[in-house]
Amino acid sequence: MSQSNLFIVMSIIAVISSQPVRGKDCVCELQNSESAFPESKLSRVEITALECIRNISSEKMTEVDRLVLGLQHRLQQLNENVSMLEKEDNGNLYGAVSLRIIQLELAEIQDLLDKLGTTNTNNQQLSTEMADQLRDMKYTIAELENFDHTMVVLKDQENQRIKRHLKLCEEELNATSPPPTPTMGNCGLGQMVNVSGAKTYSLTVYGTSYSFGAWGRDANPVPGDENKYWLVVLSSSNVFGHFVRQYNSLSTILLGIGPTDTHISSSNPTTNTIQGPNMVMYENALYYNCYNTLNVCKFNMTTRTVTNVALPNDAGFNNKFPFAHLASAYSHTDMDFAADESGVYVIYATTSNFGNVVISKVETSTPPVLSQTWSTTLHKKTVTNTFMVCGVLYATRYLDKDTEEIFYSFDTKTNTERYDWRIHIKKLQTNIKFLNYDPRDHLLYVYSDAYILTYEIMFR
Template sequence: MRQSNMFVSMVVIPLILSQSARGKDCVCELQNSDPAFPENKLKEVEFTASQCIANITSEKMTEIDRLVLGLQHRIWQLLDNVSMLEKEDNGNLYAAVSLRIIELELLEIQDLLDKLNRTTNNYQQLSVQTAAELKDMEETMVELEKFDHTQVMVKQRENQRIKRDLERCKDVLNSTAPAPTLSPGRCGLGRLVNVSRPRTYSLTAYGTSYNFGAWGRDANPAPGDENKYWLVVLSSSNVHGNFIRQYSSMSTIILGIGPTDTYISNSNPTTNTIQGPNMVMYGNALYYNYYDTNSVCQFNMTTSSVSTVALPKDAGYNNKFPFAHLGATYIYTDLDFATDESGVYVIYASKSNFGNVVISKVATSNPPVLNQTWSTSLHKRTVTNTFMVCGVLYATRYLNKETEEIFYSYDTKTNEERYDLRIHIKKMQTNIRYMNYNPRDHLLYVYSDAYIVTYEAMFQEVN
């Protein structure tokens, strides 16, 4: 309604002045040569726009994601149940009951598929209908703008464009300031006390063939890249990778649509390629174990430039000190990388520290530089993964197929070590190949046997 009043007030009305027969009184004869403003058309546009906003919401658009995740979970649950029944086969005693259970689960899966198909069809129809309505609204607004004789709307759009440009300039200026450096162990989050059940669980677009990889979000993104997610799968012998795949949102990485690939090298493996699944993204650069060396590698995503810094000569690499448990060794995991509120770390083991874990802070300059280093009493081969929160190192170990345990912490501020945390993580697959904490959303990003999973880290204030 505000727009319609504005249009009416801008109409040019010529006035003809004539003198009355009674004397000096003047009479204004209004002659409006323009047609009346079609206010009903503007009301129709406003109503259609409000209907579009009501029909298309972010909650509705994520419904497909939830259905796909639920469907994947039920299928894998069915496979586990079938495998269990095969192992527990006792002749014909339980055959009828077992088949009935499987039949019921298949019916539930079919229901999910039907709902997914209905939802997809509804969204397709909604998309076609909305596109037609938007076109009609655009044509109507172009017609209504003809009543704007003084070009108020044109100037208003120009002002809006200038305001957007100013806001972008402000963002660029703010982004040039260095990220705040927080004292390790003192972020105001308190003590890590628990980890949520999986918040995201999805098979990547590569399928189940690639069990080793990594994914997550940039812990210190460039302006405009705040919502991006990155994914790296080790496509050569589950050891090496030579490109990074990026997605524009969580929905697109789950659905595997619209990726952008950035290549580190043309072949794999060779110089510069990634070795091992442990890597992080920070400041638009990927940090990883440089191929066939004990070096930290920094790959700039914008310039595709590579720079390195070597670890101490006795630092393990090429399966000297990998993550492991009694049942398996996670190959080429000698170097682990982590991000927290203050930057990037590399976690490794060395001969001089008797194969125990060493933590080094990595200055994210170009080239990178190793800063302060801490030595722990934690033997690296007893660990399956590590991550950092507020300058505190946390380590996990394998308990069984269903559970991983955060059992250890080392505070780089106080040098205090603890082996009694007992924080359990419910696994969706047997092995967690990669784990990293992102300080932006307080989530743990996990790559578990070809699946990408997230967990929320939960903290308790310390008085």
Template sequence: MSQSNMFILMVIIPLILSQSVRGKDCVCELQSSDPAFPENKLLNVEFTVSQCNGNITSEKMTEIDSLVLGLQQRIWQLLDNVSMLEKEDNGNLYAAVSLRIIELELVEIQDLLNKLNRTTNKYQLLSEQTSAELQDMEDTMEELEKFDHTQVMLKQRENQRIKRDLERCKDVLNSTKPAPTLSPGHCGLGRMVSVSGPRTYSLTVYGTSYPYGAWGRDANPTPGDENKYWLVVLSSSIVHGNFIRQYGTLSTLILGIGPTDTYISSSNPTTNTIQGPNMVMYGNALYYNCYNTYSVCQFNMTTRSVSTVALPNDAGYNNKFPFAHLGTTYIYTDMDFATDVSGVYVIYASTSNFGNVVISKVETSDPPVLSQTWSTSLHKKTVTNTFMVCGVLYATRYLDKEIEEIFYTYDTKTNEERYDLRIHIKKMQPNIKYMNYNPRDHLLYVYSDAYIVTYETMFQEVQ
């Protein structure tokens, strides 16, 4: 047989060859010397991973934190009550009613302890099971990797490492100058450098059916109300609300215990009811967008009276200039309200400013009045939220389902604007419908797809 008629057979796995000639045909039988790939083991690993994803969720991971926080708040509340009773004691005798209150608080604390113990034991068992399953999966994958004769997996891991290194280099190249330093004239915090958390993360008692709402603490509380928290959930077409729910402590809010409801009106929607999720509490009054108008409403929680002040008649309302991103619009967020050490601000957009953000200071008199106003170049529909810190407006935008970014500032003292901040906020839910800074505890209070969340703001001290 000449060289041109020879058959050359090349294979990448060990083979046992046999030939038989039938006339002019050449028949080759190929048999692999390697064992068959154990596909069932790979399917078992995939099934175990699916089960782990279903058993371990972000809600479960934060459940213990919520219980511990609630227990801590209840214990501090009990200590305060006992201390108050000791000061009011007359003749070493406590009133029966006061003792009954303490008894009920102890029962609630014991219930929380029992629930915490049950939850801890359940999670400990889950952790042990998950650890064993992870070890089994790791052993199985190491066994399966022996079948990777061409080292595809090895090359993939190397590629992933190179990509991570490239991303780190990119972050260094894209690093920007720091956020503006807040001088002592502003309030002496220094510059904002990061946002950490979440510190609190809990579903409200209303459940996931109500994705729009707001909550927080009074930025300037009246004596005796320092520990109170308020919550407003837009329960009418996820647009309107007509009452404010208050809780004595953060733990009672998380657990839904003992709320007090204060009604603005008897029905929804009607004159003076709340429109949109953006509102703040300051000086025992709620500030919000009045129903179907371009006015700011001030609802006095004590007298239950409403006072109003109108924005310029070209200000956006009724969903004309809402917060938004490429994926969605946050309906009826035309007006945002913010608090800082100096009081209350309203953030909105107007046609005369081409749909760009306008900031107005709201004097908290009765009735309220608008004082100084600042116009910015920030288009409102490119923003998802705003808040104020020491006279500086911060704006956020949606990056993806996991990250919100503070990207913009406007300093009302110097009129300086910046678009190059890159402060990231780790989200627990895809959409943040409400965000406000509280100067009392330096926390961001967030309402995110029916969940209440807090984040801690970090500042670099002024040298």
């Protein structure tokens, strides 16, 4: 009702009130000349807005990025395998096998291209539909603003504009040089946003009897070893190992062809042999937990010599602080080893830190030396695995037999912790016994119940 009509009505009421008629009631019939507020239009706008939010999800927006990253990885792998096939000189002994691998990779690439085309088509259709809906909502909102006779909306918009100007003025008056924005890690990759589905999935030549082990590539190889892969299977009680097996390419390790074995010792287990499934290869040396000791061992693959450095006396070993989840513990996983863009780390727990995770940088000298150390609030027995990326420790936990979750991080650059990561890894076997990051290809290398897998990390 407009202010003029309201004034007339009030005047009529005043006149009637001042001239009462004895024994009779005075009745005024009021008629509103304004049209009713179209509440149904407002409801339709709200429903349309909710549909837009539901249809345009972050998962759909990043689908194209994930497919493109996967396609780039497969093309790079195909190029490497074709180059390897061209260099092979084995009298066509493995030529047919290599060609079959290349055929499978071409089929995977075609599948990714098909998915990418379908996703682009769906996104274009969604974009067209959303543009039409947004245009309709804009027109409807403009119509509804005509019912704002008291100018509430316009005045609120003006107030917001004035507040923004005042804030800008205050910021200009109090302006100082802003501090640099902290970023995760220190190597420029950006924030981790997702982990792809398994890129590689194969049973080792040892079969399902050996469910604990580790594999991967040298994080910082010596010249000539850039394409080599290593594999360690704990062949004694699923706890101990005494030799390292190496392959010349990814295809040969997946097929178990032409390995080279390098023995730490002739027997197993004994002094300086491997204890537990957590280890890492860096600069042609294997870093691992020495048998029945608090020592970090460094085994030089060329000279076949072992040097070591001891952890603090209150550090856990021999199943004092293993990785675990509610159902079970992973045997002899007190020490975990990780490599990233800056070097080698050992992850463990101490009684002085109440069983919480401690990170120590391992200087790769001979013998190795523990340098900078960080203490966290993450209890080690709530964790199933850890890995390092750009100086940031990430921890995983067991959700169920199909899903592992990256849930925690500790940035050694800023000493900040986060427990709110919700990045899921889709498992193809129940238990991940070994997990490590390769800074050269940004892949996670996984040993899961006798199977070897790779997953790709995606960064923003």
